[in-house]
Amino acid sequence: MENFKYENQTKIIFGKGTENDVGSLVKEYGSNVLLHYGGGSIKRTGLHARVVKSLKAAGVNIFELGGVVPNPRLSLVYEGIEIVRENKIDFILAVGGGSVIDSAKAIGIGALYPGDVWDFFTRKAKVEATIPVGVILTIPAAGSESSTSSVITKEEGWYKRAVGSPVMRPKFAIMNPELTLTLTQYQTACGIADMLSHVFERYFTNTKHVDYTDELCEATMRSIIKHALMVTNNPNDYNVRSEIMWEATMAHNGLLGVGREEDWASHAIEHELSGIYDIAHGAGLAIVFPAWMKYVYNHDKDRFVRFANKVFGVSVEVDMDKTINKGIEELENFFEKIGLKTKLKDVKIDRLRFEEIAKKATESGPIGRFVKLTEKDVLEILNLAYE
Amino acid sequence: MENFKYENQTKIIFGKGTENDVGSLVKEYGSNVLLHYGGGSIKRTGLHARVVKSLKAAGVNIFELGGVVPNPRLSLVYEGIEIVRENKIDFILAVGGGSVIDSAKAIGIGALYPGDVWDFFTRKAKVEATIPVGVILTIPAAGSESSTSSVITKEEGWYKRAVGSPVMRPKFAIMNPELTLTLTQYQTACGIADMLSHVFERYFTNTKHVDYTDELCEATMRSIIKHALMVTNNPNDYNVRSEIMWEATMAHNGLLGVGREEDWASHAIEHELSGIYDIAHGAGLAIVFPAWMKYVYNHDKDRFVRFANKVFGVSVEVDMDKTINKGIEELENFFEKIGLKTKLKDVKIDRLRFEEIAKKATESGPIGRFVKLTEKDVLEILNLAYE
Numbered sequence: 089m090e091n092f093k094y095e096n097q098t099k100i101i102f103g104k105g106t107e108n109d110v111g112s113l114v115k116e117y118g119s120n121v122l123l124h125y126g127g128g129s130i131k132r133t134g135l136h137a138r139v140v141k142s143l144k145a146a147g148v149n150i151f152e153l154g155g156v157v158p159n160p161r162l163s164l165v166y167e168g169i170e171i172v173r174e175n176k177i178d179f180i181l182a183v184g185g186g187s188v189i190d191s192a193k194a195i196g197i198g199a200l201y202p203g204d205v206w207d208f209f210t211r212k213a214k215v216e217a218t219i220p221v222g223v224i225l226t227i228p229a230a231g232s233e234s235s236t237s238s239v240i241t242k243e244e245g246w247y248k249r250a251v252g253s254p255v256m257r258p259k260f261a262i263m264n265p266e267l268t269l270t271l272t273q274y275q276t277a278c279g280i281a282d283m284l285s286h287v288f289e290r291y292f293t294n295t296k297h298v299d300y301t302d303e304l305c306e307a308t309m310r311s312i313i314k315h316a317l318m319v320t321n322n323p324n325d326y327n328v329r330s331e332i333m334w335e336a337t338m339a340h341n342g343l344l345g346v347g348r349e350e351d352w353a354s355h356a357i358e359h360e361l362s363g364i365y366d367i368a369h370g371a372g373l374a375i376v377f378p379a380w381m382k383y384v385y386n387h388d389k390d391r392f393v394r395f396a397n398k399v400f401g402v403s404v405e406v407d408m409d410k411t412i413n414k415g416i417e418e419l420e421n422f423f424e425k426i427g428l429k430t431k432l433k434d435v436k437i438d439r440l441r442f443e444e445i446a447k448k449a450t451e452s453g454p455i456g457r458f459v460k461l462t463e464k465d466v467l468e469i470l471n472l473a474y475e
Numbered sequence: 476m477e478n479f480k481y482e483n484q485t486k487i488i489f490g491k492g493t494e495n496d497v498g499s500l501v502k503e504y505g506s507n508v509l510l511h512y513g514g515g516s517i518k519r520t521g522l523h524a525r526v527v528k529s530l531k532a533a534g535v536n537i538f539e540l541g542g543v544v545p546n547p548r549l550s551l552v553y554e555g556i557e558i559v560r561e562n563k564i565d566f567i568l569a570v571g572g573g574s575v576i577d578s579a580k581a582i583g584i585g586a587l588y589p590g591d592v593w594d595f596f597t598r599k600a601k602v603e604a605t606i607p608v609g610v611i612l613t614i615p616a617a618g619s620e621s622s623t624s625s626v627i628t629k630e631e632g633w634y635k636r637a638v639g640s641p642v643m644r645p646k647f648a649i650m651n652p653e654l655t656l657t658l659t660q661y662q663t664a665c666g667i668a669d670m671l672s673h674v675f676e677r678y679f680t681n682t683k684h685v686d687y688t689d690e691l692c693e694a695t696m697r698s699i700i701k702h703a704l705m706v707t708n709n710p711n712d713y714n715v716r717s718e719i720m721w722e723a724t725m726a727h728n729g730l731l732g733v734g735r736e737e738d739w740a741s742h743a744i745e746h747e748l749s750g751i752y753d754i755a756h757g758a759g760l761a762i763v764f765p766a767w768m769k770y771v772y773n774h775d776k777d778r779f780v781r782f783a784n785k786v787f788g789v790s791v792e793v794d795m796d797k798t799i800n801k802g803i804e805e806l807e808n809f810f811e812k813i814g815l816k817t818k819l820k821d822v823k824i825d826r827l828r829f830e831e832i833a834k835k836a837t838e839s840g841p842i843g844r845f846v847k848l849t850e851k852d853v854l855e856i857l858n859l860a861y862e
Binding site for chain 1: 477480487489490493715717722725733
């Protein structure tokens with residue numbers, strides 16, 4: 089096990105009706121709040137009205153900025169920063185999924201930084217402080233409600249880049265599974281692929297003697313898979329939605345990665361895909377991960393045999409490759425079962441820009457830690473992912 | 476799943492050499508620190524000298540109070556409160572195991588309360604604030620380094636009682652597994668029984684639809700058992716000590732209990748035993764828990780079958796009682812293997828005071844939530860635990 093530090097300040101408020109407590113929670117941190125959200129579904133469902141009511145009852149001044157899209161854009165972040173500065177906003181409330189939260193986090197760090205907020209994403213500047221952010225979560229997927237990171241897409245050149253800092257963890261996350269009952273199967277499935285991938289990035293490690301976190305990762309993967317299949321048949325089941333919502337948070341609050349080297353190459357590759365083609369992040373991960381696994385598994389066959397066995401119940405055969413490939417096949421079958429594609433050609437992405445994508449993904453050097461991937465490696469993985 | 480709130484402010488600093496950072500950590504909170512510890516083993520090992528050096532380098536004024544014993548005493552807590560008040564101490568640093576940390580927590584809440592600190596333990600008063608507490612952990616067991624609670628023994632009448640509040644979580648926990656290499660097998664085993672019991676108290680629940688936390692509990696129990704057997708053979712293995720140290724924290728930081736009703740009857744019974752007979756808490760739990768399981772398993776046979784199967788790999792037979800009893804037997808065998816007793820008579824506790832213990836344990840009403848236990852029930856469990 090490696091030395092580690094772990095700290096998580098996010099207060100979780102989980103369960104039915106919890107969004108009605110938002111006013112008093114926000115009031116602890118500020119009195120001028122930026123209410124940040126997406127395309128307006130929160131207005132249709134009545135959530136927006138309930139939130140505004142609670143905030144007003146707490147005596148908080150409300151400023152609004154909607155319009156966050158999946159793969160959230162830098163231009164809207166700039167807009168948010170302006171609003172925060174002009175109105176002396178002291179708290180940002182994100183109501184939505186990972187995109188809205190990531191956008192709120194970027195506004196929060198950008199508002200206190202005199203330069204261009206994009207500097208944080210290109211490593212020109214380091215995050216030191218933020219306007220506090222709180223969350224009402226509506227999509228279990230990204231884990232951003234309790235994570236240290238934000239991923240933003242810069243339209244100029246379609247760069248999708250991440251930044252992280254412990255100060256960026258939200259102050260609170262209100263998580264009411266009832267709010268997720270209206271998600272479509274496709275939204276749900278993309279979320280499932282995202283949370284599962286967050287565990288993969290931590291599970292495939294070169295660090296030895298991390299048995300306990302291995303067990304926790306496996307428990308999390310098995311549970312996500314089990315509940316994903318259940319929710320596909322029973323989308324209105326509050327109990328299953330609850331399990332999934334909490335799994336998404338645990339998958340990315342950092343606890344499954346303590347003391348371990350993590351990978352993150354597949355996320356880097358997927359970010360190039362969704363940056364350019366604007367596909368859903370989870371949909372992209374369901375395609376990239378099986379291909380990544382096929383390409384790297386020789387590096388540590390024992391771990392991939394364990395994965396096949398412990399997560400998918402594949403019986404361990406003498407032929408390790410057979411066991412491993414069975415495991416990867418089970419993963420692909422699982423993604424297909426919940427309605428995701430596992431090949432690039434099936435989401436209408438052709439081979440034309442593979443070289444450009446491989447180059448862009450590795451422009452700051454090789455990616456990944458389990459296996460370090462060069463431009464050539466990424467190209468091979470894209471080819472494996474094609475059909 | 477039940478609605479829940481979860482917040483854990485404890486900053487974990489885990490790994491080799493981490494105790495040398497204590498000075499700068501303490502300095503974030505205060506400049507007059509009470510260094511609180513046990514019987515002096517930290518002086519023999521050189522830990523005391525390293526801590527003092529780091530604190531002095533950070534410019535912190537040091538006051539000392541040693542002498543904490545297992546089942547920590549109220550009289551020493553009173554002494555600590557006096558020292559804190561007289562010297563305007565603004566931070567308490569606990570260097571030791573659960574007893575030292577619990578004593579520090581009690582001093583912390585008592586110093587800010589004008590009445591008798593024991594009021595908190597009898598529910599006459601509610602904890603609202605505390606002098607901040609930090610920890611350098613030397614025994615993985617109680618999980619107090621990141622928990623909300625403290626257990627103190629009042630010598631007058633030998634009452635052992637607990638109090639808890641979110642404000643009581645330590646600000647930081649420095650966890651260097653190297654410091655645990657010198658623990659005896661008996662100390663290690665008592666710690667193992669303690670952490671395992673913290674999972675039992677959460678695992679045996681009436682709450683439905685908590686599959687994911689069930690899986691996490693099972694992963695934690697399997698890991699503790701596996702590593703306990705490994706450390707028994709290799710007490711000097713840093714890697715195994717690391718796993719155990721982290722398991723102890725996770726077992727009691729609250730994450731394994733979110734959204735679930737918890738039990739805690741076995742702890743209540745054991746507190747009476749160790750309050751009166753001054754046996755080690757873990758040693759008492761290794762005796763009480765198997766007896767409790769035998770007494771209550773009819774309440775939910777499915778759960779006990781699952782426990783036997785998932786935790787001890789007992790094959791599921793048509794005869795549920797057989798499977799369940801095999802699981803409990805495996806638990807007893809495990810405790811014996813690591814050097815603990817599983818019968819009261821083997822730790823020289825006779826039947827003479829069983830009625831008094833049963834009465835005292837239930838003096839505020841029935842205990843436990845999985846099954847509510849009356850005085851009569853507790854007496855039956857004590858009889859089952861005897862031989």
